[in-house]
Amino acid sequence: MKQNLSETCHLFFSTLSNPTRLAILELLRNGPRNVSEISEALNQEQSMISHNLKPLERCGFVFSERKKKQRFYSLNKETMEQLFKMFNYHAKKFCPTEGKCLTTRELQEQKKKNASNLLYVNRY
Amino acid sequence: MKQNLSETCHLFFSTLSNPTRLAILELLRNGPRNVSEISEALNQEQSMISHNLKPLERCGFVFSERKKKQRFYSLNKETMEQLFKMFNYHAKKFCPTEGKCLTTRELQEQKKKNASNLLYVNRY
DNA sequence: TCTTCATATGAATATTATTTCATTTGTTAG
DNA sequence: CTAACAAATGAAATAATATTCATATGAAGA
Numbered sequence: 001m002k003q004n005l006s007e008t009c010h011l012f013f014s015t016l017s018n019p020t021r022l023a024i025l026e027l028l029r030n031g032p033r034n035v036s037e038i039s040e041a042l043n044q045e046q047s048m049i050s051h052n053l054k055p056l057e058r059c060g061f062v063f064s065e066r067k068k069k070q071r072f073y074s075l076n077k078e079t080m081e082q083l084f085k086m087f088n089y090h091a092k093k094f095c096p097t098e099g100k101c102l103t104t105r106e107l108q109e110q111k112k113k114n115a116s117n118l119l120y121v122n123r124y
Numbered sequence: 125m126k127q128n129l130s131e132t133c134h135l136f137f138s139t140l141s142n143p144t145r146l147a148i149l150e151l152l153r154n155g156p157r158n159v160s161e162i163s164e165a166l167n168q169e170q171s172m173i174s175h176n177l178k179p180l181e182r183c184g185f186v187f188s189e190r191k192k193k194q195r196f197y198s199l200n201k202e203t204m205e206q207l208f209k210m211f212n213y214h215a216k217k218f219c220p221t222e223g224k225c226l227t228t229r230e231l232q233e234q235k236k237k238n239a240s241n242l243l244y245v246n247r248y
Numbered sequence: 249t250c251t252t253c254a255t256a257t258g259a260a261t262a263t264t265a266t267t268t269c270a271t272t273t274g275t276t277a278g
Numbered sequence: 279c280t281a282a283c284a285a286a287t288g289a290a291a292t293a294a295t296a297t298t299c300a301t302a303t304g305a306a307g308a
Contacts, residue, residue: 006147009140009211017138018296023130035255048297050256060218069254069305079214086210087133090203094184142266159285172267174286193275193284 015055016083020044024052024073025080028062032074139179140207144168148176152186152199159195 015021023042027033035053039046053073056062061080062073139145147166151157159177163170177197180186185204186197 006143006150008215009146009208010143012211012215013137013146014141014295017134017141019130019134020296022133022137026130036253045298046255047257047299051296054256060214066305069252071255076218079210079218082210084133086203086206087136090184091132091136094200094203138265144266169268170285171269171287175266178286190275193282195285 011055012059015059015061018052020048021052021056024049024056025061025075028073028075029077029080032065032072034067034070034072036070038073135179136183139183139185142176144172145176145180148173148180148197149185149199149204152197153201153204156189156196156198158191158197162197 016025020042024038027038027041033041035046035049038053039049042049053062053064057064057073061076063076064071064073066072140149144166148162151162151165157165159170159173162177163173166173177186177188181188181197185200187200188195188197190196
């Protein structure tokens, strides 16, 4: 196995550590979309979507293809479904109870947001 | 499979998207270490190591255990080895050639750093 | 070619994350 | 209890990243 993970993995993970990009990936699980469609679906500016698609494509998380004037982006399902699966397994096994992964205060904030997940909190 | 990946995965991946934290994880592949040992091995301040261990532990990437005055951290091998394996597979398959993942200029910069990897570059 | 639509880019601004340093907390042995 | 060591915390300073807005590029049909 390759050494120097600290360097080699950095872009891989940092590309995935952004809500907009994760939202794009999630959307693309439903099938290919062009930039405008993504933009509308996520209710974000077109330029922002383009900016965020770029690192996703560079890392091989999505593929793209031009069709007439539009460019369609599709998910690299092989990598991404496996990754999401692993994430879910990990979260279930290692962050099973609310108390384990979140402080009480953070938990309450999460509940306000109506999000029942365990891992989306501020870091420190 | 759980919905709302954009929220649920964010902390998971952002915790992994930091060179110091990745270096800690890499070090811990060789076995448990206490904070001072990690600090020395990575040539980083003790407080910085502590700051970075915290999110790693909260996300379940490492475990910790006190032994006398020291606290030893160990890798969650189940998750991490699988994750690193997946990363390597992905990098080999989807970023096989230099041209595909890096611009020429970035490549040169990488070579200067004597790093032969494909994914560690600036994002935009 | 010219116009229109779709996407990409650049650069400034804003936001978020990291690092550092001083200090505190916690543990153990004397 | 106190001293000595180990680790954690807080907050200011710094650095990195994301967002926005204006503009540029590219494709296709008239």
